[in-house]
Amino acid sequence: MDYGINIWGENNFFIDNDRLRINYANQPALIDIIKDLEDQGIKGPLLLRFPHLIRKQINSLYSNFKQAIKEFDYKGEFKAVFPLKVNQFPTFVKPLIKIAKNFNYGLEAGSKAELILAMTYNNKNAPITINGFKDKDMIRLAFIAGFMGYNVTITIEGLNELNSIIEVSREYDKFPVFIGIRIRLHTSGVGVWAKSGGYESKFGLNSTEIIEAIEILKKENILDKLKMIHFHIGSQINDIGPLKKAIREAGNIYADLRKLGAKNLSAINIGGGLAIEYSQWENKRDRNYSIREFSNDVVYLLKEIAIKKNVPMPDIFTESGRFIASPSTILIAPVIELFSQEYNAKALRLKEKNPDLIEELFDLYNLINETNYIEYFHDALDHFESLLTLFDLGMIDLIDRSNAEILVNLIIKKAIIFATYKGFKNKELKAINEKTQEKYLANFSIFQSLPDFWGLKQRFPIMPITKLNMSPNRSATIWDITCDSDGEIPFNKETPLYLHEVDLSKESYYLAFFLVGAYQEILGMKHNLFSYTNEAIITFDENGDYKIEFLERTQKIRDILIDLDYEIDEIENLLKENLQNTKLDEEEKKELLGELFLLLNDMVYLKD
Ligand code: PLP
Structure with a gap:
């Protein structure tokens, strides 16, 4: 899976084993630039600007x-x-x-x-x-x-x-x-x-x-x-x-x-x-x-x-303009949650005595393999239907229902992996994979950073920047962190995006959105009070090594409130007053006030 890089990439990037590299000078991997910026305290979404790509476009014109x-x-x-x-x-x-x-x-x-x-x-x-x-x-x-x-x-x-x-x-x-x-x-x-x-x-x-x-x-x-x-x-x-x-x-x-x-x-x-x-x-x-x-x-x-x-x-x-500006800018959004990870074997609460269908699901989960996966997958769906009916009839309880949800999801996950090896020959599994997409929650706002997707459904190339030597087998829907259901890039069968199964407790996973240098930032909206992302200009020195020439952090909460013409003194005084009017003791009030003011000075995006 090369994410169509040969169609949209204009030779500006290439996949080298597991990572995406910039095809210029000493060809740094994007992940190394990100880690470098993270070491400087940058968290959340990040715009990377590459002036060498502006030059390339002007020269081409x-x-x-x-x-x-x-x-x-x-x-x-x-x-x-x-x-x-x-x-x-x-x-x-x-x-x-x-x-x-x-x-x-x-x-x-x-x-x-x-x-x-x-x-x-x-x-x-x-x-x-x-x-x-x-x-x-x-x-x-x-x-x-x-x-x-x-x-x-x-x-x-x-x-x-x-x-x-x-x-x-x-x-x-x-x-x-x-x-x-x-x-x-x-x-x-x-x-x-x-x-x-x-x-x-x-x-x-x-x-x-x-x-x-x-x-x-x-x-x-x-x-x-x-x-x-x-x-x-x-x-x-x-x-x-x-x-x-x-x-x-x-x-x-x-x-x-x-x-x-x-x-x-x-x-x-x-x-x-x-x-x-x-x-x-x-x-x-x-x-x-x-x-x-x-x-x-x-x-x-x-x-x-x-x-x-x-x-x-x-x-x-x-x-x-679009031709000159688009390629120069990449938006990087860290994935902060995969929703199917709620369905983890560790979350099972099996009882001494479980309903028979749960026991059977458990066996299916343990015994599913590359020859029986289609049959076991069918059995699991069948059992699940029956278990939901039993729940409606009051014959099994919420713990049983939770166990059923977890087991069926784990069975589907395993079946999808076996089906991926076999190139998704089973139509039903392909359809299930498309229907049961993984939801990747990424730390960015579509309204702020990809307004043309929100307003006009303009697609931008999207790909992860690591794990590229592994086959991505999850059909992916991307959710942003706004409280708005439009803040979503849904899976589309016509233009499918597949991403990797990742354990975010063990590794980071970043999504890169390409060709975003034209129109996006200025049309971007501060919906939910998410503002400009972090931003860095990346240039290359005479030895071909990359340099972070400029780095600007995203806005603080207090600054975006000032942008909206709130008087920050008024906000600070009222917050203080709200704490003063409680029955907490003075020491607690002082501590909470200190904490509150630190948080007011924090960035608008999520930190972890
Ligand atoms: N010139 C005029 C008058 C325009 O209105 C626009 C944008 O709509 C442009 C140039 C830039 O167009 P583009 O970014 O498609 O090259």
Whole structure:
């Protein structure tokens, strides 16, 4: 069982005997990094960020487009910006900016706060593009960025924004930004994130509005500022077909605008949407193209249109975010309980004299083997039914019922192990295994760390990071620690996840969730007051050894309450008062208060 690592892993990780290793530098095992962090007192869920994987993705984007440009003798340039909405956290953005310098890779901002980040951190000659709805202050910020020397393009989402730009420009004696127009294409992407494109989309100008915009720009004598047209047909475009249609549509609009006099219009911004392969199952692949095919198609189609319409080949801009950010981040959640472990032989409370059916179950449990397991499994289920009926009739007691539950579960477990050796030839056992999944309780919150699973059922690759030389035989449902039944990744026969039988009193077991670097943290919710996880940036030194370059602990209980605008002094005083008003003696009150205040300063996640 390789958990589909060859489908989604992009050669970034590999299984070496029992453990998962990072395929970079000295190839550390993930478990060793985790143990190292645990030695520094880190407990609970952990986000690991790997800047070398950001670099790999940026490099892949640029080198594929460069290759396509060379291959098709394309005359325009390739340029790209990172859309900050995908991940605004400093632990991601700061390493990205360092890597971006060599590529002249810029930033895209969709709000005033993101624009401030772009104006603060962007590399000087790298482009800044500005999308989203804008008020005059946002346009003023864009002008200030232009005055700082940044190469800024404000993309208008509607005609009123163009009018605002014109009004703001009158406040200054120079016009230090370029203008882009977001076009409302006919084409939209496919899948859960497809709504950003198409005629019903929230964004962009239709053909009539585009012509009107050109007329306004001409009238104001600033048509030379129009540099770019922009579209975005949705995130995670799984099918290349709609993208090709969108490129043809946008290419023709570009050519016609040039003919209408937009002589400085020199770039087509194809937005984001470049998909990531999230699937762990060969027959459920998400994406039907590679980055090579994507870049070839964009370059080839734009060249074809430019030649046909006799206009210069435009520069190609992309704003791909998911593709750049997803692979760099792994979420690690320690498993803290396996629910079937309640069914342990040690928990049996056999009596001097047990009901006959219990005695028989006990024999089945002791004598089950690889030849009789199907028959014994059937017998056990049959006996269990009878014992439950006897309980309803008041003929056996709660202790007998508990013994029956334990024995039947132990028999099923043994039968599943024998069936695994034989490749699950027995359909009934396979079905039972699928039905009686093991519940793995993991120390994390789906709402905080995988909101797209909660909201859109987006699957992320999941695998354990140890025991990989052993066959996982438990069909697994993952429970998070929130008090919400939505905090669950249920076993699904179509996309099955099997995990190992583990004795957590003897060993640790961690689940890793991959490709979580895009959108997840910022969309994450503090449901049940579970907040950001622990976070570490892992880099590699010149000898190839890994380094924990940065480590931030998850929030304390008191801090998350402060975030919600509670006055912590008020909470502390009221807690103190609640203890003071009891009949406990002074010494006990003092001790409990000390303990309470320590716990208030503890982390929000579970500790053990
Ligand atoms: N550009 C725009 C305008 C967007 O709205 C988005 C996200 O939806 C992106 C770029 C990034 O898309 P992706 O992360 O799919 O590459």
